[in-house]
Amino acid sequence: MTNQAVDQSIEKALASFKELDEKITHLSSIAALIGWDQKVIAPKKGRSTFANASGTLSTEIFKLSVSSEMGGLLDILSTPEAAAQLDDISKAQVREHKENYDRSKKIPTDLYKEYAVLTAQANDVWEAARANNDFGSYQPFLEKIVEFKRKVAEIYGYEKHPYDALLNEFEPGLTVEKLDPLFAKLRESSVALLKRIQASPNQPLVSIFEQNYNVEKQREFNKYILPIIGFDTEGGRLDETAHPFAQTINTGDVRLTTRYLEDNVRSAIFGTIHEAGHGIYEQNIDEKYEGTVLQSGSSFGVHESQSRFLENMVARSESFWKYFYTTLQTYFPEQLNAVKLEDFYRAVNAVEPSLIRVEADELTYNLHIMVRYEIEKALIGGEIEVKDLPEVWNKKMEDYLGITPETDSVGVLQDIHWSFGGFGYFPSYSLGNLYAAQILNKIQQDLPDFYETIEKGEFGKIQGWLKDKIHQHGKFLTPNELIVNATGEELNAQYLVDYLEEKYSKVYGL
Amino acid sequence: MTNQAVDQSIEKALASFKELDEKITHLSSIAALIGWDQKVIAPKKGRSTFANASGTLSTEIFKLSVSSEMGGLLDILSTPEAAAQLDDISKAQVREHKENYDRSKKIPTDLYKEYAVLTAQANDVWEAARANNDFGSYQPFLEKIVEFKRKVAEIYGYEKHPYDALLNEFEPGLTVEKLDPLFAKLRESSVALLKRIQASPNQPLVSIFEQNYNVEKQREFNKYILPIIGFDTEGGRLDETAHPFAQTINTGDVRLTTRYLEDNVRSAIFGTIHEAGHGIYEQNIDEKYEGTVLQSGSSFGVHESQSRFLENMVARSESFWKYFYTTLQTYFPEQLNAVKLEDFYRAVNAVEPSLIRVEADELTYNLHIMVRYEIEKALIGGEIEVKDLPEVWNKKMEDYLGITPETDSVGVLQDIHWSFGGFGYFPSYSLGNLYAAQILNKIQQDLPDFYETIEKGEFGKIQGWLKDKIHQHGKFLTPNELIVNATGEELNAQYLVDYLEEKYSKVYGL
Known part of the structure; x- marks a missing residue:
């Protein structure tokens, strides 16, 4: 030719x-x-x-x-x-x-079909096993899933660690070799910080959240904050589901859900803001990617960075509540008029080791992820077997969080992920926190009045920065390209370590 | 072989x-x-x-x-x-x-593409023409659409009248030869009845509807009646849109919409019941047709019969309000406590010739359809041309309803249908009324306590009959098979003529 x-x-x-x-x-x-x-x-x-x-x-x-x-x-x-x-x-x-x-x-078609049937069954079995605290009934299914995943890792191929092949599905380019030092650093500093926090005499008063908060008023307050923090309510919706999530239809139609609990006002507020972080990302993807495979976020980890950034770095900051707290008080005068801003701020940042990941605070959440990451890596690498899981799980929980589950239901059986074969997924959550802290460091250099604008309820400049550096690029840039492009360096765990140290020193007067 | x-x-x-x-x-x-x-x-x-x-x-x-x-x-x-x-x-x-x-x-592909572009443009042109009372700007587009439809009729083929080819798309098997005598009979008797009604000294008091009716209360009342009249609210939804409609997803998911007007309590009630008629039909289609082309109504006309039957024959009966009126009064005591049941019943059956089809009452609605049917038939048959429409329209309105539109906006330009080429669609509405009256006659023979059950708020037997005779069959039976199967004879206009005569004699004391 x-x-x-x-x-x-x-x-x-x-x-x-x-x-x-x-x-x-x-x-x-x-x-x-x-x-x-x-x-x-x-x-x-x-x-x-x-x-x-x-x-x-x-x-x-x-x-x-x-x-x-x-x-x-x-x-x-x-x-x-x-x-x-x-x-x-x-x-x-x-x-x-x-x-x-x-x-x-x-993946050979036959193998894939077999796997589809297996995970469909395993999901039901897992649900029953969790309800009955019966790891034994789940074990043979999980063994087959792990066996399949090990096979898949071999088929996909990897350079150093078989788990890399699975990580790559969620975070393109990520490897155990890169992740291990990042997570080790985060884990060690978090475990040490947790001990100092627990030893502090200055414990925040979280009982203020556990009063009766009228659901209709919560609904109004959540709808009130959404557009202020940057979610375009004309290009989206907020509905209610038992398990909150964000779903993009297109950049002009991004749908969030949240959940209102009468006895827990925190849950909906931070849940809504978390999903809004995902949603704002998608609303701000450049229109030129519309109708192409690039019209979504760069990776699970980057997506999670945007929800965590808004939920934790922004909405759990003192500046945020300097702006919003008086309004929240007008919604709930009986419950909050006697609570000072500082006490409220400290309470939304309370650290309480707990058995359940989805209820964990900003600090201990990463420790829950470390437990799962290390187990997944060892399982896929063949260093441990499924039958060892309850023991390994409990040991790690004790080592990192200082608590041991009394039952597997609130231990190794708590998450749905493994039952659908989602090995490699969990690290995304902590990657999100790592990315978010690195972004926080950089955005403060570019916008020195970062907290001042939050304090004034002005989110335009912050969202503008995020759009420019992160959101608009959709899936065009890989996660690594994106973070280097936005912050000038590859992922560095030091930012999150420093951020947590600084935040909790203040909250707990360490 | x-x-x-x-x-x-x-x-x-x-x-x-x-x-x-x-x-x-x-x-x-x-x-x-x-x-x-x-x-x-x-x-x-x-x-x-x-x-x-x-x-x-x-x-x-x-x-x-x-x-x-x-x-x-x-x-x-x-x-x-x-x-x-x-x-x-x-x-x-x-x-x-x-x-x-x-x-x-x-239809040759080129011709079809040309037509798709034409109707897309025509729709916009029609909207502007109606807003500006400017038939002239719409005329050339409508001429091309009519030209296309005449061509299509030739391509589809027909035995006697080219309009048959178009009617057949909406009501399989229907022809001008069959329809002409049915509609002529209905038109003549309706025109005569209307004159007697207008001459009656016993006019109902419709002003009772035009008070202030709280929308939230209307919403509650509409949601209250839906399950009672037979709509399975666990297999459907009721939402709100400017133009109410019913949409089936599957037999377990049928979605209705309605519209609440603060100054018109009638609008939502009868709108909701009308759409519920469509919805109940679809909910009751036999599960064996699920996932096949037969999982929908038999035809546009039969579908409309089910909405009209529930809206007019059932919900505009005195028995219906004997059951529901006291409840409606508890929702709107200020507005209705002074209004007697009989006066309310007469008011919901008031006849008022008006220019706009979608606002027409049960009697004059058919006359609006006659105007359109006769025009469509003559247009497709080549007896009149598009340029003649405003004149022909106004003449027929005067002849049948005794009123003449002052502008084309409230005359020949009022309907969207022709702009998308929907010739042959309008007759379905009156066919629905004809089918409904014939069904009413038969159901009373099979269920002699028809009105007694309505009066008790018991709709199970009625819906059971409809399910058995009409709904369950989906699209399995053609419209003609279905009506013969349900009532023992082909469509007969006498039933609707008699029904209207009887109803309005009572309401207007003729």
Whole structure:
């Protein structure tokens, strides 16, 4: 072929590829919407029937993304000739589809089907096992899942540690080698800090949250803060579900959910703000990525950094409550008029080691993740076996948090993740905290009046910075590119360590 | 081929056909859900982007239903050999897809694309023309649409009148020859009855509705009546939109909307009940049709019969208000405590000729339809041209309703239907009334205590009869089969004529 003929065939392939990408993206956007609908508002009676329809759509999307058409186009568009000719956005689109295509194609169909059946069963078994505190009944299923995941790691391939192959699905480019020192540093400093906090005589009064807080008033307060902190309420919704989440349909339609507890005013406020962090990210992705695979966040970890940044670095700051506390008091005068701002601020930052991850505070949360990370790594690496889990779990909880679960239900059985094979997922949560603290450090250099603007209830400059450095780029930049681009260096655990030290020194007068 | 080989190939084709039907039905159910979402709850900002995603799905559904695969399967399954072998349900599935396939295939792709662009433009032009009372700007677009529709009628083919080809899309099997005498009888008797009503000294007091009715209380009342009249609220929802409608996702998920007007308590009540009539129909379709093309109503006219039956024959009866009126009074004591039941009943049945179809009462509504039916028939038949419409419209309004629009905005320009080419649609509304009256006659023979049960607020027997005779059959029976099956005879206008005569004699003391 002449060079011109090559160019033409690349150009033609690119046009077909973009059309296919758009079709997959459109159908995925529909899948997102119907998923939201069935979780949030669909009447129960129709859900099992609709699940068949949803299944048909998911199958269609999967088929398109691993079709021979996709394979052929990726072959053409991954050549050095193509690389020389494609613009950066096209290259990123090819990168994303190629990763997905290669991964999916590597797993033999039979093995995948077997696994789908296994995880469907395992989910039910896990639910029952947790309810009955019966790890034994779950063990054989989890063994098969781990066996499958070990196989998958071999099939995907890795350089140094098999767990890398799984980490990579959630945080492209991340490895045990990179993560180990980051997490070790965070774990050691957190365990030490926790001990000092527990020894402090200045304990905040968390009982102020455990009064009766009218749900309708909570609803109003949550709806009041959302647009102020930067969530575009005209391009989204806030609904209610037992398990809060954020779901993007497109950049003009981002849906959050929260949960109101009459006896816990904290839960909804920080839950809503957390989901808003995810939502604002998606609302601010550049429109030029609309209708492409790049119209979403860079990775699970980066996404979590945006929810944690808003929830913890912003909304658990004293400045935040200097602005919002008097309003909260007007909503709940009986409950809060006698509580001073400083006491309220200290209470929202209280540290209390607990058995359950999803109820953990900002400091101990990471220790819950360390327990899971170390177990997953050792399981996939073959250093421990499923039968050892309850013992290993309890030992680590004691070592890091100083408490031991009395039952497996509130121990090793508490999370759903393993039952669907989500190995490699947990680290994202702490990565989010690490990214967030590094971003906090950088944003304060760029916006020296960072806390002053929060204190005035002005979030425009902060959200502008986040949009510019993080949000707008969607999936165009990889997580590592993004954090280097935004902060000037690769992920560095020192920022989170320093942030936690500083915050808790203040809160607990250490 | 041997007989056995034929049988096998039919069996194989049938399996593939059913799979394809299920896929189309599943994707259509998803299209229904996302259509509902975008109309009812999606934030405005995301809608135009999402329209692209919706478009991708619609295109996919259309492609499947006219695919060469579908064509080939229908060829095999439409042979006499196949007919002898298929069960009745399979035959009905083939019938529905074949009609749709043949119709779609007959229109050349270029012509169809041209038409899609034309109607998209025409819709905007119509909106502006109505706002500006400017028929002239709409005329050239409507002329092209009529020209297209005349062409389509020729392409589809017909025996006697070209309009038959269009009627058939909405009411399979219906012709001008059948419809003309039915509508003539209804029109003549309605015009005469209207004159007698207008001459009556016993006019009901409709001003009772035009007080201030708190919207929240209206909401409660509407939600209160829904389950009582037979709508399964666990298998559906009631939301609010400017233009009320019913949308089925599946038989376990049927969504209604209504509209609350502070100064008009009637509007929501009868609007909700009307949509509930549509909804109950869909909730009661036999589960065996789930996931097939037969999981919907028999025709537009039959669907409308169920909404009209519940709205007019049931909810505008004196018995209905004997049960519900005291409750309504407890919701609105200030407005209604001084109004006697009889006066309320007479007021909900007030007849007031008005210019706008969607605001018309039970009697004059049909006259609005006659105006449109006669115009459509003459337009498609080439007896009148688009330029004549304003004059013809106003003349007919004067002849049938005794009032003449002062502007085209409240005359010939009021309806959206022609701008999207919906010729043949309007008759469905009056067909609904005709079917409903015939059903009322029969149901009273089968359930002599029909009104007594309504008076007690017991709707189980009535809904049971409707389910048995109408609802459960879905699209399995054609409209004509269904009405003969339910009432023992073909559509007969005398029932509606008698019903109207009897009702208004009572209401107006004629």
